[in-house]
């Protein structure tokens with residue numbers, strides 16, 4: 001694939017203007033509160049310890065089909081194409097290469113759509 005084609009992979013159809021990524025530490029406890037139930041907080045999803053603000057997408061809202069992912073690091077579920085709550089945990093390093101690739105693709109997908117608002121405190125992300 002050419003570099004140009006690569007950069008267009010997983011790009012949103014409607015261009016999204018993103019803010020510069022933030023490096024602020026976000027605790028697991030604070031992340032859990034950002035699950036869409038508190039109107040004063042954003043709705044957040046973390047992947048590999050990187051926290052994305054998905055507030056603008058109703059799919060992550062209270063009755064959205066992907067609400068299971070919010071308020072936590074859901075790396076494992078994304079890697080395994082799972083919607084099971086028990087898979088919505090950060091641990092991904094023991095997965096097979098295909099699942100790791102899927103996770104990396106989701107990371108790219110989210111990176112092109114949602115602002116990075118911080119990092120999960122204490123997350124193992126390499």
Ligand code: HEM
Nearest residue numbers: 054057059066069077078079080081082083106109110113
């Ligand atoms: C019957 C099965 C499924 C159907 C019909 C379906 C359908 C869709 C559709 C139509 C979209 C929007 C695509 C776009 O915005 O370009 C989407 C996005 C998505 N799907 Fe699924 N999906 C299914 C299963 C799953 C599963 C098992 C997962 C678990 C990882 C998953 C995770 C996601 C995620 C994270 C998004 C991105 C939402 C966003 O931020 O825009 N889906 N899906």
